[in-house]
Amino acid sequence: MTEQLRIHDHPVLAPLPEPSVRFTFNGREILARPEEAVSSALYAAGISTFGHHHRDGGAQGIFCVNGQCSQCTVIVDGRPLKSCMTLVREGMVVRSADGRPPLPADDVLPVLGRPGEHRTQVLILGGGPAGLCAAVELGKLGIEVLVIDDKPSLGGKLTLQTHQFFGSVAECWAGTRGIDIATILAEQMKNLPTVKVWLNATAVGVFADGKVGVVTPQGYRVIESEALLVALGAREKSLSFPGCDLPGVYGAGAFQTLVNRDLVHVSKRLFVLGGGNVGLIGAYHALQAGIDVIGLVEALPEVGGYKVHADKIKRLGVPIWTRHTVLRAEPEPGGERLHSVTIAEIDKSFQPVPGTERTYEVDTLLIAVGLNPCDELLEQAKEIGLKVYAAGDTAEIAEASAAIFSGRIMGRQIANDLGAKVTIPEGWPSMAETLRSRPGPTQVAEEPDLPQKVYPIIRCVQEIPCNPCEAACPEKLISLGGSIMGLPRFQGTCYGCGECVSVCPGLAINLVFNDYDPTGDKSLLMLPFEFSLDRVPLGMEVQTVDMVGNPIGTGKVVAIRQRPEQDRRHLLLVEVPAKDKLRVAGFTIRGPSVPVEQPASESDDDPIVCRCERIRKSAIVKEIRAGVRDLNQLKAMSRASMGGCGGKTCTDLVRRIFREEGISPKEITPGTTRPLVAETPLEAFVRSTEDSNG
């Protein structure tokens, strides 16, 4: 039977059904879970190369796992389809897409249907936090809403977020895991009779007649609305470096989809490029899934994400190297999959410092270098002159909690514009603003030795919008000083209930028990732990670390508290020498990352910029030096951005090359974006089995 790289024991996620669907890939039998995307089933079978590009034979695999690019195309029963958007079926025959795919000689004329025509008051594109929260506000007012989402379930990227959220407990479910917020919001849709939801439905274009074209499994529909809200979230930025196109190099979102949605054990050894929240959380999720994280590099002197996110992976033993970058990625000798990354320190002008190169063996490199809004349809609608609104990341890149408020505000605003008399509560815009705040500077940590039997140490030293600790303490002993941006202060007599330890999204609180050892030699700490308990059996000795992962000494796990209220977080009682009690904030779960000898370089020094068309940097530089300043013309001559994704990934990289060539952005004419937003089989436009979905 085939290899199964599955995650069976996840600390947060419930197991998925056992694989039972049989299909073949290049003749080899693959066992997939029911309703699984082909891409995930292939990865679970250890297959990371899905085909080879027609232009240069470059290996193709997953990249976005979000239906946005076409790199994961395979031939399914003779037809080229995106494997990430195609669900497995028993008996399916899948082949790799090697070169230009042939069309099957399938010449039976099908029944030709017409597109369904639909009308709604408000059309919301995107069923993530922003879209759903807007739908709630509109639905509560009895306004007719249609929410369209291209995934099989609602929640958008919330469905991939296994961690507890920051923000405000009362206002946006802070302290609740993203996946559970998705469920709460999806449930709310069911109680709103005027809100309809179409799943597995992709909006592909906004047209001159004001209609939005939507491809659904039942066929193509065109929808007319009085107001259009685009809440399609964001997509990841990319980077161009030698080897960036190897299978095994992809976005953090793709990783979260494979690991957190589909429970595929995609990697054994992972490296992360980018220290924003996405990269930091991606590393944490990887560790939770039993994937070792070899390291994380960030080009800036500090990580851009929340300090608590960075600290928690540092404590677990993951090195974070700031002022570093990935120089190159190399395939396995004679193979195609990523095998190693070479990193180096960079100087103030972001140039590598010679002699600082180190190479690490990894099979996966996550690119997490920021997000760009998915705003093509918004821009098309604006150009056409439609009444169009944007919310969430499509309007402004920020945390999901901010998207929740952005959606609520936009929902009310649309209602107002449609004539409903409803106000936007005064506190909402300022709360939205607060939730969008960048993390503040790091304060000096105080670690007070209080003369109490038990008390919390709160290692929350950076202003971020977050308040679950304040809300959780039954004795109201933790205060943020009136703002969710405030730093928590403990005052009073603690009873040691551990609520704050189990709720802090940053895992930044632990309890110190002073009354554990009458001799005073030892202290007991209560530490949060979100991993399989197999990793720390009772009685095990652990290597203790301080807040940021510096080694301190040893401790011993003497008890484990598990209650349902702890929301899948274990509270470990760890005995440490009394002298260490203030400094110990956790323990490491992995050994040091050891560099290997740098391989003889196999990858080309001229990196791929446009992944879809396999266009390298030199081809773009050549056109720029020949005088091209209009991105449309650059596309024509270099073919960069002419591929399946339509420049969603490489436009930024191309602009960066212009900058490197000394061309001011003012001199550059942007490219034109046109429908379709995602490649669509022609038959979708004539398939019509009205009206099972709407």
Place this chain on the structure above:
Amino acid sequence: MARTYDAIVVGAGSVGVPSAYSLASRGLKVLVLDRRSAIGQGENKCAIGGVRATHSDPAKIVLCIRSLEVLTTWKEKYGEDIGWKPGGYCFPVYTEKLESTLRGLFPIQQKYGLVNKWISPDEVDELVPGINRKDLRGGTWSPNDGQVSPIVLPVVLMRHALRMGAEFQVGERVTGYLQEGGAIRGVKTDKDTYLAPRVVVATGSDSAHDGEMLGIKIPVTPDVHEAGITAPLEHFIKPLVVDMRPGPEGKTLNFYFGQNHEGQIIFCYTPKPIILGQERHNSSEFLPILAARMIDLVPRLRHMLVRRTWRGCYPMTPDGVPIIDNVESIKGLTLAVGMCGQGFMLGMGVGQEVASLSLDGKTSLPVEAHSAVKFARDFWAGKTEALK
């Protein structure tokens, strides 16, 4: 002091760029002006790239044969890939009426040098595998026609012209034409004034406006057409295909598609009724109508992945034939406008003719061909071209 040139070409599109190339090749110091941010950004980039001499109008046949002479040998001559894909044009025929119309064109096509022949249904099927055989009577095939990349060619031509001393000014709008004593003297733009004894108007869809500025009536009215392109497929369709039957529901006339050098299927149709104007955003109707027509003609194409769609204009003259002529009343002024959606395929040939008109003061075309494209003609004489 205004800069002086030997010739100014207004409009850097399918016609203007090859015109500048031809004028520069003949040693003239040429300035090209275009209001858009780069060359080829108007109708040119909206073309699907087919180059056929398969027309019924003698001028178009001759001009496209000239275009093909240059384009088919370009790579050989200069080593530059302009996306040439041979394979001809095929008009599949499903009705007796169309068969007789197309067969009736063979003599005139032959007279002007076009190779076009009748082929059997099996031969059509070989060229267009999977084509709907029901009622298929056969078709015509002109093997020497083909395709060129409409987005690459103008840039390649521009770079040649640049090397020959031509100048290209983009993002600059012509606001007036300078005339003196019945002759052209130059142009005024929103940035500057340029002088030249020869001016070529090649402004396509905008040319009626240039006519107003010049004080002459240029009867060119743009109407919009939509087109699209797919992800690349293994090469299997050899020619560009023209289905001349009216489409179902009476919403379309001719329908065109082919597979380009990249392997992408590129397609468009002529809507019915004609949509006047220059609205460049796609309509929601295009893909459903197109899909029904395309799948009906070649069912297996339903599996191809549509990547992008766009809209461009056909700068139409009342009789469907271009205007390529000197203006008698304004010495030094040459019009090369109203290409009726065929500017790209005609472009290279038109460029040569423009050079001849502008520089030699006389046409390079056979007399009867030239008379069809004259500016001074009765555009409403009732003649319409059989193969639009």
